[in-house]
Amino acid sequence: xxxxxxxxxxxxxxxxxxxxxxxxxxxxxxxxxxxxxxxxxxxxxxxxxxxxxxxxxxxxxxxxxxxxxxxxxxxxxxxxxxxxxxxxxxxxxxxxxxxxxxxxxxxxxxxxxxxxxxxxxxxxxxxxxxxxxxxxxxxxxxxxxxxxxxxxxxxxxxxxxxxxxxxxxxxxxxxxxxxxxxxxxxxxxxxxxxxxxxxxxxxxxxxxxxxxxxxxxxxxxxxxxxxxxxxxxxxxxxxxxxxxxxxxxxxxxxxxxxxxxxxxxxxxxxxxxxxxxxxxxxxxxxxxxxxxxxxxxxxxxxxxxxxxxxxxxxxxxxxxxxxxx
Amino acid sequence: xxxxxxxxxxxxxxxxxxxxxxxxxxxxxxxxxxxxxxxxxxxxxxxxxxxxxxxxxxxxxxxxxxxxxxxxxxxxxxxxxxxxxxxxxxxxxxxxxxxxxxxxxxxxxxxxxxxxxxxxxxxxxxxxxxxxxxxxxxxxxxxxxxxxxxxxxxxxxxxxxxxxxxxxxxxxxxxxxxxxxxxxxxxxxxxxxxxxxxxxxxxxxxxxxxxxxxxxxxxxxxxxxxxxxxxxxxxxxxxxxxxxxxxxxxxxxxxxxxxxxxxxxxxxxxxxxxxxxxxxxxxxxxxxxxxxxxxxxxxxxxxxxxxxxxxxxxxxxxxxxxxxxxxxxxxxxxxxxxxxxxxxxxxxxxxxxxxxxxxxxxxxxxxxxxxxxxxxxxxxxxxxxxxxxxxxxxxxxxxxxxxxxxxxxxxxxxxxxxxxxxxxxxxxxxxxxxxxxxxxxx
Numbered sequence: 001x002x003x004x005x006x007x008x009x010x011x012x013x014x015x016x017x018x019x020x021x022x023x024x025x026x027x028x029x030x031x032x033x034x035x036x037x038x039x040x041x042x043x044x045x046x047x048x049x050x051x052x053x054x055x056x057x058x059x060x061x062x063x064x065x066x067x068x069x070x071x072x073x074x075x076x077x078x079x080x081x082x083x084x085x086x087x088x089x090x091x092x093x094x095x096x097x098x099x100x101x102x103x104x105x106x107x108x109x110x111x112x113x114x115x116x117x118x119x120x121x122x123x124x125x126x127x128x129x130x131x132x133x134x135x136x137x138x139x140x141x142x143x144x145x146x147x148x149x150x151x152x153x154x155x156x157x158x159x160x161x162x163x164x165x166x167x168x169x170x171x172x173x174x175x176x177x178x179x180x181x182x183x184x185x186x187x188x189x190x191x192x193x194x195x196x197x198x199x200x201x202x203x204x205x206x207x208x209x210x211x212x213x214x215x216x217x218x219x220x221x222x223x224x225x226x227x228x229x230x231x232x233x234x235x236x237x238x239x240x241x242x243x244x245x246x247x248x249x250x251x252x253x254x255x256x257x258x259x260x261x262x263x264x265x266x267x268x269x270x271x272x273x274x275x276x277x278x279x280x281x282x283x284x285x286x287x288x289x290x291x292x293x294x295x296x297x298x299x300x301x302x303x304x305x306x307x308x309x310x311x312x313x314x315x316x317x318x319x320x321x322x323x324x325x
Numbered sequence: 326x327x328x329x330x331x332x333x334x335x336x337x338x339x340x341x342x343x344x345x346x347x348x349x350x351x352x353x354x355x356x357x358x359x360x361x362x363x364x365x366x367x368x369x370x371x372x373x374x375x376x377x378x379x380x381x382x383x384x385x386x387x388x389x390x391x392x393x394x395x396x397x398x399x400x401x402x403x404x405x406x407x408x409x410x411x412x413x414x415x416x417x418x419x420x421x422x423x424x425x426x427x428x429x430x431x432x433x434x435x436x437x438x439x440x441x442x443x444x445x446x447x448x449x450x451x452x453x454x455x456x457x458x459x460x461x462x463x464x465x466x467x468x469x470x471x472x473x474x475x476x477x478x479x480x481x482x483x484x485x486x487x488x489x490x491x492x493x494x495x496x497x498x499x500x501x502x503x504x505x506x507x508x509x510x511x512x513x514x515x516x517x518x519x520x521x522x523x524x525x526x527x528x529x530x531x532x533x534x535x536x537x538x539x540x541x542x543x544x545x546x547x548x549x550x551x552x553x554x555x556x557x558x559x560x561x562x563x564x565x566x567x568x569x570x571x572x573x574x575x576x577x578x579x580x581x582x583x584x585x586x587x588x589x590x591x592x593x594x595x596x597x598x599x600x601x602x603x604x605x606x607x608x609x610x611x612x613x614x615x616x617x618x619x620x621x622x623x624x625x626x627x628x629x630x631x632x633x634x635x636x637x638x639x640x641x642x643x644x645x646x647x648x649x650x651x652x653x654x655x656x657x658x659x660x661x662x663x664x665x666x667x668x669x670x671x672x673x674x675x676x677x678x679x680x681x682x683x684x685x686x687x688x689x690x691x692x693x694x695x696x697x698x699x700x701x702x703x704x705x706x707x708x709x710x711x712x713x714x715x716x717x718x719x720x721x722x723x724x725x726x727x728x729x730x731x732x733x734x735x736x737x738x739x740x741x742x743x744x745x746x747x748x749x750x751x752x753x754x755x756x757x758x759x760x761x762x763x764x765x766x767x
Contacts, residue, residue, distance in 0.1 A: 072448035072658035074425050091767040158588025177587035180742045268535030270739025285418030287728045
């Protein structure tokens with residue numbers, strides 16, 4: 001679905017409707033009334049979307065600034081307070097979770113982008129078998145994370161796990177308990193994450209590669225550029241808008257990391273793999289502290305929003321400077 | 326240029342969409358809070374839904390046996406079983422969402438023994454005082470009833486109680502001419518001997534994963550060493566004590582000496598039990614039902630399993646402490662079939678049902694008369710052993726217990742897995758528990 005969005009933009013610009021509009025310049029009365037009719041038809045769906053996205057956001061924000069009491073009949077909110085946020089910001093658990101989630105996001109996204117682009121370059125060269133390879137590659141992406149996490153837990157299991165069976169002879173016969181150490185558990189989770197989401201990046205990158213204008217590459221080749229130079233100087237810069245979409249999607253997803261630690265480590269050992277989402281869940285649904293829990297969620301959303309805006313800004317100024325140069 | 330504008334607006338959409346996703350997770354339904362106490366008038370009939378997870382031996386479903394017996398005794402009431410998540414934390418989050426959202430699709434639900442204070446404070450269960458006569462509560466031990474009570478309100482009826490035991494391999498001890506250990510130090514050295522003689526791969530298994538079960542296990546070691554996590558009024562943390570340090574250092578030693586598998590830090594009940602039933606470990610700390618499981622035909626160690634009270638530390642009088650576990654029955658405050666709910670709960674906690682619980686369910690009956698009956702006592706060798714158990718309760722009378730427990734198990738897990746020292750872990754746990762009790766931190 002996201003791959004579609006990456007492919008769509010250029011198509012959209014060539015659509016008859018857009019061309020028609022830009023040709024006529026101003027909208028006729030007929031167009032306006034049909035637009036109104038369009039909005040009328042779309043409004044039930046838009047209302048539904050608002051109900052399931054905007055309402056929860058607003059409610060959660062209100063919750064994070066209120067004193068929340070859970071009762072058998074729902075939540076009662078009262079007052080306006082910054083107390084929830086002051087609790088959250090001064091908490092060791094939150095500070096640890098934010099460092100962990102951020103580092104985890106940076107590392108996994110970088111690795112996924114590099115691997116995904118490499119795979120896309122190979123896929124682009126394939127001719128007959130490309131469809132099959134893509135189907136195969138998409139399998140990890142198609143498996144629900146909870147299920148694939150469970151499968152990885154069989155790999156990592158410190159008694160029966162495949163990894164233990166293979167590696168323990170190298171460790172003098174002692175068990176290898178990957179999920180038992182802070183660093184190794186984090187690395188194990190990152191591997192499972194990269195295994196699952198690299199294909200997603202590869203598909204987006206492939207879509208970008210396929211859309212690159214062939215004549216530019218051809219021109220570079222005639223000018224005597226070798227494959228390496230063509231990749232770094234021609235194709236990669238042209239691919240950058242597509243990759244930025246992939247990076248954005250990945251940052252958003254990686255920051256919401258929940259199912260992998262939930263299944264693989266439960267946040268352990270200790271709280272070393274406790275992500276922001278897992279912490280928010282524990283605070284809300286184990287401790288039943290809904291005010292602070294909403295503050296954890298709101299703080300996560302805020303950080304993600306800022307991270308994405310900064311990324312876009314940096315990316316846009318880079319592309320801009322390259323175009324003017 | 327066109328490409329870029331389109332891409333940009335898509336990115337903006339993506340950012341907004343993501344923010345929506347992050348926040349949607351935190352939002353739930355709201356409603357007005359009113360303190361109404363429904364009445365249980367009207368005839369006890371109709372269909373009620375019992376939301377319960379699996380208990381007892383893994384290879385039979387005692388819930389269905391109990392329902393069939395209840396429906397036979399009460400033909401006017403039908404009970405529909407709704408399967409609940411086996412993990413108690415997941416189950417709790419499901420219940421919280423549904424009950425606070427006003428869901429009345431289930432009437433009676435099972436819940437952990439450590440929930441009454443938290444659920445009482447949050448109003449997630451119907452206080453039962455007025456639906457049952459005082460004489461009803463006298464059929465249970467006073468300690469049990471007080472564990473169900475929050476600020477004078479009895480939040481649940483007990484379904485079964487649970488104790489921890491030491492399960493051991495009779496055949497291995499006989500081969501090595503070793504006695505059943507009565508101290509933890511003895512257990513460690515015997516386990517080492519059995520491993521060195523290549524009789525078994527691992528010496529000891531328990532539940533050291535970062536979850537509620539580890540709080541239960543740690544509470545036992547801590548009590549054996551003479552410590553407790555909270556003071557008697559459950560108002561102050563006492564976990565950073567020499568006794569707790571001794572307990573935690575010993576737990577870490579089980580792992581670092583190779584007696585326990587290093588993967589024990591990821592073991593919950595099921596993983597530790599399957600290591601035992603597959604014949605790979607000599608000693609197992611587990612709950613009552615593990616006897617029925619390990620002595621079944623599906624187990625590789627059938628007929629070789631011994632059961633004893635848990636050991637204690639050298640120099641303390643035995644036996645060791647067992648944490649009190651078990652499950653209760655709670656009534657959904659939104660239930661529309663209160664009369665039937667009360668009849669069902671009453672029957673399930675009565676002698677007939679509790680005998681089924683003891684004989685077929687492999688769990689300790691809460692009803693004293695049922696537990697004392699000879700056919701129950703004969704059914705499971707765990708019961709006579711249980712009578713000699715010294716019990717230690719987790720500090721669940723604090724309404725912030727979930728957070729207190731989280732502070733215990735996450736830090737103890739860090740120490741046992743070696744990622745922090747026992748001393749540091751207890752210091753961190755102490756700080757976290759103090760924060761939890763003061764209700765002003767995560």
